[in-house]
Amino acid sequence: MNQLALASSEEEYSPDDEGMRWPSASKLWLSEKCGYSFTTLTKWPDDPPGPAAKFGIAAGRCAELYVLGKEYSVANVAKENDILDRLEDLTNCDSDFRHILDCDQFEWRVPECFMAVHVETLDVRRADSHRDKRKGETLIGPDLVFKDLNGALWVRDWKCARKSDSHWTQEKAGAFAAQRLFGADECVLELVYWSKSGPLRLKETLDGFDLETIQAWFSQHMKRLPMMTEPTPGAHCHDGWCGARAICEAAPPAPRRYTKRKVA
Numbered sequence: 269m270n271q272l273a274l275a276s277s278e279e280e281y282s283p284d285d286e287g288m289r290w291p292s293a294s295k296l297w298l299s300e301k302c303g304y305s306f307t308t309l310t311k312w313p314d315d316p317p318g319p320a321a322k323f324g325i326a327a328g329r330c331a332e333l334y335v336l337g338k339e340y341s342v343a344n345v346a347k348e349n350d351i352l353d354r355l356e357d358l359t360n361c362d363s364d365f366r367h368i369l370d371c372d373q374f375e376w377r378v379p380e381c382f383m384a385v386h387v388e389t390l391d392v393r394r395a396d397s398h399r400d401k402r403k404g405e406t407l408i409g410p411d412l413v414f415k416d417l418n419g420a421l422w423v424r425d426w427k428c429a430r431k432s433d434s435h436w437t438q439e440k441a442g443a444f445a446a447q448r449l450f451g452a453d454e455c456v457l458e459l460v461y462w463s464k465s466g467p468l469r470l471k472e473t474l475d476g477f478d479l480e481t482i483q484a485w486f487s488q489h490m491k492r493l494p495m496m497t498e499p500t501p502g503a504h505c506h507d508g509w510c511g512a513r514a515i516c517e518a519a520p521p522a523p524r525r526y527t528k529r530k531v532a
């Protein structure tokens with residue numbers, strides 16, 4: 269729970285979400301550091317996914333197709349995502365997914381579990397896709413949610429990038445949304461980092477108290493966000509992949525590691 273300190277704003281919140289770009293789970297960590305790019309004050313430029321993001325999308329697609337029991341070709345997934353130059357990596361990654369998924373013992377499981385969370389009421393509904401978002405909602409979509417045979421809820425994401433605190437914030441948001449949607453007394457978070465040397469699996473178990481604390485943090489953070497009207501630059505501008513970093517005058521120069529191709 270150390271990454272998620274409770275926000276403590278005493279300011280009055282006016283529930284006006286016109287134009288707010290409520291952060292999805294992957295941007296929550298960034299939005300804690302700087303909320304400026306999520307307010308009405310900025311307009312993001314079109315920023316197509318880079319090579320690392322494309323690899324992550326392709327890898328997640330392979331896992332989804334495998335869970336759904338569909339026939340697929342890794343080469344086709346690589347082609348669709350324009351990463352044919354990394355076909356060998358994707359093939360190895362796919363075989364790691366299959367091994368991990370084959371070890372699961374589950375009552376049910378949902379790949380690409382999109383959940384739309386209303387930022388004020390905290391109502392959660394199943395969404396059809398990452399575009400299925402209504403006014404006042406944000407989207408949280410773990411790669412896989414499943415209930416094991418002991419009744420514990422699991423939220424798992426695969427990552428093809430280097431480790432980051434932002435991934436745990438994302439997982440915890442996934443846990444609170446999944447718990448509200450499916451119900452459970454505890455939730456196991458699992459991050460699986462893929463690299464050429466094989467998967468690294470990191471786990472954390474949350475009890476009911478932890479889940480309530482995350483929910484309170486989420487609610488208070490969303491109330492505070494519209495008031496974060498000044499840019500607050502830092503390493504997070506690039507580490508958190510701020511959508512406004514190319515146009516924000518406060519953004520520091522990109523570190524060298526972001527100007528070179530990332531290796532999964």
Ligand code: SF4
Pocket residue numbers: 302303304305499500501502504505510511512513516517518519
């Ligand atoms: S680039 Fe940095 S300072 Fe500017 S809006 Fe994004 S996070 Fe904030």
